[in-house]
Amino acid sequence: MSADLRVVIVGGQHVGYHAARHLSERGHDVVIIEKDRARVEFLSEQYDATIIQGDGGRRAILRQAGLDRSDVIAALTGYGAMTNIGICTMATKIDSDIGTVARIGHGERDEYAGLVDQVVYPEMLAARAATNEIMHVAGRGVQTVESVTGDLSLLELTVAEDAPAADRELRDVVFPKGAVVVAGRDNNQLPGPDMVLEPGYRYLVAVKANVSDEVVQLFRG
Amino acid sequence: MRLVSNEKRSPTAELGLLDATMIGMGAMIGAGIFVLTGLAAEISGPAAIIVFALNGVVTAFTGLSYAELAASIPKSGGGYAFVREIFDDFASFIMGWMLWFAYMIAGALYALGFAPNFIELLHVYDLTAAPGEVGAVIIPVLGIGVPPRFILAFVAVAGLVALNAASTAASGSAETVFTIIKVTILVVFVAFGFLSAGGGSETSFTFQNFDPLFTGGSGPFSILPAMGLTFIAFEGYDLITTVTEEVENPRENIPKAIFISLAATVVVYLLVVTVAIGTLGATELAAAGEAGIAEAATSFMPENVPIIQNGGALIVFGAVFSTITALNAVVIASSRVAFSMGREGQLLPSVGQIHHRFGTPFVAVLLSAVVMLGSVALPTTSAGNMSSLFFLLSFIIVNVAVIRLRRERPAMNRPYEMPFYPAPPLIGIALNLLLTGVLITYLLRTDRLAILLSVGWIALGGIAYLGLNRYRTPSDPAETDADGSATDSTMTPEGEA
Amino acid sequence: MTGDRDVIIAGGGRVGFAAAELLADRGHDITIIERDEQVIESIADKWVATLITGDATDPALIEQAGIESADVVAALTGEAGLNLAVCLAASELSPDIRTVARIDSETGDSYTRFVDGIVFPERAGARVAVNEISGSDVTTLSDVPGPLEIMHIRVAEGAPAAGKQLSEVRFPAGSVVVSDDGGSQIARSDTELIPGNQYFVAVEPNVADEVMNLLRG
Numbered sequence: 037m038s039a040d041l042r043v044v045i046v047g048g049q050h051v052g053y054h055a056a057r058h059l060s061e062r063g064h065d066v067v068i069i070e071k072d073r074a075r076v077e078f079l080s081e082q083y084d085a086t087i088i089q090g091d092g093g094r095r096a097i098l099r100q101a102g103l104d105r106s107d108v109i110a111a112l113t114g115y116g117a118m119t120n121i122g123i124c125t126m127a128t129k130i131d132s133d134i135g136t137v138a139r140i141g142h143g144e145r146d147e148y149a150g151l152v153d154q155v156v157y158p159e160m161l162a163a164r165a166a167t168n169e170i171m172h173v174a175g176r177g178v179q180t181v182e183s184v185t186g187d188l189s190l191l192e193l194t195v196a197e198d199a200p201a202a203d204r205e206l207r208d209v210v211f212p213k214g215a216v217v218v219a220g221r222d223n224n225q226l227p228g229p230d231m232v233l234e235p236g237y238r239y240l241v242a243v244k245a246n247v248s249d250e251v252v253q254l255f256r257g
Numbered sequence: 258m259r260l261v262s263n264e265k266r267s268p269t270a271e272l273g274l275l276d277a278t279m280i281g282m283g284a285m286i287g288a289g290i291f292v293l294t295g296l297a298a299e300i301s302g303p304a305a306i307i308v309f310a311l312n313g314v315v316t317a318f319t320g321l322s323y324a325e326l327a328a329s330i331p332k333s334g335g336g337y338a339f340v341r342e343i344f345d346d347f348a349s350f351i352m353g354w355m356l357w358f359a360y361m362i363a364g365a366l367y368a369l370g371f372a373p374n375f376i377e378l379l380h381v382y383d384l385t386a387a388p389g390e391v392g393a394v395i396i397p398v399l400g401i402g403v404p405p406r407f408i409l410a411f412v413a414v415a416g417l418v419a420l421n422a423a424s425t426a427a428s429g430s431a432e433t434v435f436t437i438i439k440v441t442i443l444v445v446f447v448a449f450g451f452l453s454a455g456g457g458s459e460t461s462f463t464f465q466n467f468d469p470l471f472t473g474g475s476g477p478f479s480i481l482p483a484m485g486l487t488f489i490a491f492e493g494y495d496l497i498t499t500v501t502e503e504v505e506n507p508r509e510n511i512p513k514a515i516f517i518s519l520a521a522t523v524v525v526y527l528l529v530v531t532v533a534i535g536t537l538g539a540t541e542l543a544a545a546g547e548a549g550i551a552e553a554a555t556s557f558m559p560e561n562v563p564i565i566q567n568g569g570a571l572i573v574f575g576a577v578f579s580t581i582t583a584l585n586a587v588v589i590a591s592s593r594v595a596f597s598m599g600r601e602g603q604l605l606p607s608v609g610q611i612h613h614r615f616g617t618p619f620v621a622v623l624l625s626a627v628v629m630l631g632s633v634a635l636p637t638t639s640a641g642n643m644s645s646l647f648f649l650l651s652f653i654i655v656n657v658a659v660i661r662l663r664r665e666r667p668a669m670n671r672p673y674e675m676p677f678y679p680a681p682p683l684i685g686i687a688l689n690l691l692l693t694g695v696l697i698t699y700l701l702r703t704d705r706l707a708i709l710l711s712v713g714w715i716a717l718g719g720i721a722y723l724g725l726n727r728y729r730t731p732s733d734p735a736e737t738d739a740d741g742s743a744t745d746s747t748m749t750p751e752g753e754a
Numbered sequence: 755m756t757g758d759r760d761v762i763i764a765g766g767g768r769v770g771f772a773a774a775e776l777l778a779d780r781g782h783d784i785t786i787i788e789r790d791e792q793v794i795e796s797i798a799d800k801w802v803a804t805l806i807t808g809d810a811t812d813p814a815l816i817e818q819a820g821i822e823s824a825d826v827v828a829a830l831t832g833e834a835g836l837n838l839a840v841c842l843a844a845s846e847l848s849p850d851i852r853t854v855a856r857i858d859s860e861t862g863d864s865y866t867r868f869v870d871g872i873v874f875p876e877r878a879g880a881r882v883a884v885n886e887i888s889g890s891d892v893t894t895l896s897d898v899p900g901p902l903e904i905m906h907i908r909v910a911e912g913a914p915a916a917g918k919q920l921s922e923v924r925f926p927a928g929s930v931v932v933s934d935d936g937g938s939q940i941a942r943s944d945t946e947l948i949p950g951n952q953y954f955v956a957v958e959p960n961v962a963d964e965v966m967n968l969l970r971g
Contacts (some may be wrong), residue, residue: 039600039609039971043887050858054880058894058903059887063600063963065332080672083331083507086342087670100666102342108887137886142768154886158879163772165878166856170761170777170828173852173870190895190904216933216941219902219956226902226930226956240895240904242933242954606912611967613914613923 040064042106046092046123047113048072048079051139051158055112060084067101092123095130103131110137112156117144124152168192172238190218190242191251195235199257202235209233214244215251272503274510274517276433280500280586281518282525283436285493286443288583290529291576292370293487295549296638298534298542300483303467305539306530308483309490313523315692316491318685319652320519321675322659324512327498328673331507334597335499335590336655341601343661344654347722352654353598354718356495359647360591361625363489364584365632366640368413371580372406373548378577381555381570410633413581417588418626423615435582442575443529446554450532453557461557462535485696486638488645490526493518495651496586499593508672547637551576588625595621604725639707642700646711649693656682656689758782760824763803764810764840765831766793769856769875771802773830778802785819810840813847821848828854830873834865841869892970903959908952913971916949923947928958929965 041064045052048070056066056079066085069092070076076089090097092113103109109127111120117140124136136152141159148155172194195202201209206217207229217227219240225231233239233255243251272280297305323336332338337353344352454462494515501507504514529550533542537553545552555569596618599609605620612619632640659682662669675681700708759782763770766788774784784803787810788794794807808815810829821827827844829837834857841853854871865872881894881903891908909916915923920931921943931941933954947953947969957965 039602039606039967041887050876051879051883054876055883055887058880058884058959058962060331061959061962062892062966076670080329080508080670081506083502086330088666088668089670090668097668100668102666110883110887112883135887137883139883142772156879156883156886158882159768159772159875161878161882162769162873162875163776165875166769166773166828166830166854166873167776169854169871169873170773170826171759173826173854216954218904218932218954224902226928226958227932228930606971610914610971611964613918613968616924616926616964 041108042102043067044069044098044101044103044106044109044127045085046098046109046111046120047115047139048075048087049112049114051114052110052112053079053082053084055110056085057082067106069097069101093119093126095126098123098127098130103127103134106131106134108135108137110139112137112139112158114139117141117148117155121148121151189245189248190240191248192238192240193252193255194238195233196256197235199235199255201233201254202257204233205229206231206233209254211254212247212250214247216242218242271505272500273505274513277497277500277504277510277514278518278521279433279436281493281497281514282522283432283439283493284496284583284586284590285491285518285522286436286439286525286579288367288370288580289487289490290443290526291374291550291579292366292547292637293490293641294530294533295542295544295546296641297483297487297530298539298549299546300486301479302539302543303469303534304477304480305483305534305542306467306527308480308487309526309530310523311480312484312488312491313519313526315484315685315688316488316652317519318681318688319656320494320515321681322656322685323494323498324515324673325659325671325675326655326662327501327511327515328508329669329671331502333499333502333593335495335594336651337594337597339498340654340658341597341603343658343665346603348654349601350598350603350722351715351718352651353594353601353603354721355647355654355715356651357591357594357598357625358628358714359489359492359644359651360587360594361628362632362640362644362647363492364414364587364591364625364629365410365635366489366637366644367580367584367587368410368629368633369406369635369637369640370547371413371577371584372409373546374551374573374576374580375409376406377548377551377555378570378573381573407633411630413584414588414626414629414633417581417585418622418629421585421588421592422612422617422619422622422626424617432582432586435578439575439579439582440525442571442578443525446550446558446572446575447528447532449558450536450553453536462532464535466535466538481692481695482699485649485692485699486641486645488692488696489641489648491519491522492648493522495648496590499590512673548573548576588622588629591625591629592618592621595624602729604721605728635706635710639704639710642696642704642707643711646693646696646700646707649689649696653686653689653693656685759826760820761785762787762816762819762821762824762827762844764788764827764829764837765856766790766797766803766805767830767832769873770828770830771797771800773828774803775800785824787815787819811836811843813843816840816844816847821851824848824851826852826854828856828873830854830856830875832856832858834858838865838868892966901959903957903962905955905957905962905965906952907955907965907969909947909949910970911949913949913967913969915947915968916971918947919943920945920947923968925968926961926964928961930956932956 043059043064044067045056046069048068056068059066068079068085069088070079071091076087080087088097088100109124111123113119120138124138127134128136137154138152140148140155140157145155217239220227220231221237241251297308301308326339330339330342337356340352341349450462497514501511504510533550533553536557542549551573554572558569595604595608598604599606599621607620611617660679761777761782762785763774764787766786774786778784786803787806789809794805798805806815806819821844829840831837837855841855844851845853853869854873855865855869856873856875857865885893893906895904920941931953933941955965
């Protein structure tokens with residue numbers, strides 16, 4: 037077995053392409069199947085994946101992606117859950133060992149969850165990203181981004197003008213045990229001891245539930 | 258709060274068309290020209306010039322295949338990665354195994370080319386005797402005499418291996434500078450060579466040296482074994498395809514870099530070989546062996562040049578510099594092949610891991626080093642023969658891969674499609690097979706050692722393959738488990754808002 | 755700062771509507787402007803937002819949506835140019851309003867001069883797809899803004915960095931291990947990378963493969 041995954045992605049539009057890029061950045065091998073000629077042109081310029089031009093719903097095209105050597109197939113087309121589930125089903129007919137991921141739409145999780153190994157509903161994530169952004173510009177300052185494991189969650193905190201931690205370097209701020217800044221300045225900067233907590237910018241902080249009040253107080257005053 | 262700020266390694270820089278071209282040319286012009294010219298002249302006399310021209314033509318067909326594959330498969334594993342894409346486990350293992358060996362032996366060849374040129378450089382400044390006259394170095398404890406060239410080659414390999422095992426500093430942009438230096442030195446060589454025409458001295462350039470073109474009893478057919486031996490001279494485009502992911506706009510620049518570097522290399526070779534034979538004559542060139550070009554240069558370059566004193570020293574320096582940089586390139590290349598095989602699970606997993614402190618493919622580099630260090634004990638011609646043989650075999654498989662991919666994956670997007678398909682890969686296969694056949698027949702007559710070692714390496718590969726399969730089988734259930742848990746996990750990111 | 759917000763969302767498609775739902779769940783007041791009658795039809799039954807049918811760049815319509823009292827206008831249609839136009843028109847009409855535009859590529863930096871916030875929905879969507887594809891041992895936090903990847907990585911048995919202290923491992927520039935297992939401790943130079951435990955790592959995308967190799971083998 038290979039140390040890197042080999043992933044076949046059906047559908048090279050926004051979601052499929054960006055997923056391919058992330059995977060390729062992590063060193064995985066990616067094959068994209070995309071129908072649209074112009075999009076194929078764009079994808080091949082990015083040089084992240086081998087591109088198969090054709091309809092991923094056709095068995096002959098799927099076969100060309102080398103499913104027998106692949107670990108996962110992800111059907112991420114925008115043509116609706118049925119298309120994506122169908123592609124995954126056909127893929128398991130060709131190679132029964134392959135893992136399957138299908139993109140679905142609103143409220144379809146329960147309906148399709150058993151048919152493939154995983155389902156994704158990308159618009160929901162996009163909506164959450166939009167919601168966080170809206171709340172940020174509305175000056176809310178604190179967002180729960182994700183609960184990670186158990187009582188650990190990730191907060192997105194905007195540093196307030198007169199907060200205790202404002203304009204301080206990370207090394208000078210005494211954080212409670214169980215709180216870690218994981219990224220800074222609107223998530224553009226890697227954290228380091230000399231990172232300054234600038235007012236108006238957002239910082240991502242992993243916090244345990246019992247200290248989150250304290251952390252919010254440091255950032256928001 | 259204290260955060261960890263270790264000393265960091267910087268990521269690799271983006272390579273442009275020039276850099277990619279220079280990586281290819283660097284490997285091809287590097288050592289081959291200095292080491293192989295004399296050897297080719299030894300076999301086929303003045304016809305050596307035809308040898309290099311024809312080899313350029315033969316290898317161009319495989320170059321087309323590489324261009325098409327590299328533009329459509331975005332992986333940095335070189336020929337091995339392409340073959341892995343379409344062939345089954347065993348075939349791709351053998352391909353990687355052979356290509357790995359080809360590079361390691363090429364490393365030995367370049368190290369062996371480095372040694373006499375280095376001694377020649379010292380000799381120019383009267384620090385040592387001429388290459389042929391240096392006696393053996395006696396190792397005190399063992400009391401055995403070891404030729405100094407062997408020690409030099411060994412030290413060169415060991416030094417570069419240590420460098421590459423401990424740092425990732427060697428990058429593509431440095432290679433560009435190195436290659437430009439090498440080519441400039443060769444241009445100086447060619448210029449002075451042609452200028453010496455009509456000078457009347459014994460080593461002035463004259464076309465009489467090309468008459469008769471074919472020497473010896475064998476006639477025109479003597480060029481075939483010479484082609485086999487020197488085939489390695491044009492393997493550089495495989496190197497370009499090992500760095501594709503660092504090249505900007507790769508789907509256009511990689512094919513271009515392959516063609517430009519190949520064409521430019523052929524021109525440089527032809528000019529240099531013409532001058533070398535035109536001045537020194539094929540016989541003396543052959544006698545000088547690995548230091549042929551250097552010897553030719555010292556014969557006609559002006560003396561009393563400021564600082565370096567002897568103009569010839571510049572060329573000898575070029576030879577030393579070229580062999581050492583080319584050696585560096587193949588140390589990297591061979592470890593990359595092994596690393597890719599490790600990542601694909603075709604060698605032990607540790608071969609495909611980077612070292613936690615050095616950030617280099619440490620195990621892959623060390624494994625390659627073992628074979629390279631062992632191989633510097635070989636005669637130079639055996640190293641050249643074996644390396645060429647394995648490149649020929651690998652390139653045949655790459656051409657087959659193009660055909661299989663076209664047949665089995667017609668819908669695969671090919672940003673670069675070779676013209677006149679299927680003629681180029683078929684001709685490539687036929688010509689490479691012909692050269693392989695000629696080379697093997699020639700080796701059976703003259704160099705049994707090379708044949709023996711080659712067969713031995715392939716047999717060792719077969720054993721390694723079976724052994725690895727056995728090693729992997731017991732751990733299979735565990736791997737399936739890990740897979741299962743990965744896909745069965747119930748992550749529901751959107752359910753948590 | 756507390757209190758509910760008044761939010762105008764231009765575009766009631768999948769992203770716009772789902773955002774409206776999330777915001778409505780949190781008690782904010784939402785108005786959706788949507789051009790497509792059919793879309794209006796399909797979301798009208800859900801009762802999450804006030805709906806206005808028409809072109810969101812039309813000043814008259816924006817005024818109808820209650821721009822004076824709104825805190826934020828979020829243009830979430832599928833067209834970046836249109837979104838920018840909506841935000842600019844809204845700022846013109848009500849200088850204090852905060853604006854968010856959805857963009858469709860990662861060249862969004864040029865937009866930040868004109869809007870207060872940008873949303874790049876495909877990035878979040880793609881990250882969650884990647885998580886599902888690569889399994890539970892490596893999770894990228896999906897809806898963080900900005901280009902950095904925040905990964906939660908389980909150290910694999912036998913990986914090059916497994917069992918090593920952080921000071922012994924040279925991570926590539928552009929990556930930082932920020933917290934140890936479970937995020938309860940800030941990573942220090944003597945933090946040990948214990949196989950089987952998970953660590954937060956902030957990574958620039960171009961070195962993600964090296965980090966993966968070190969921690970996952």
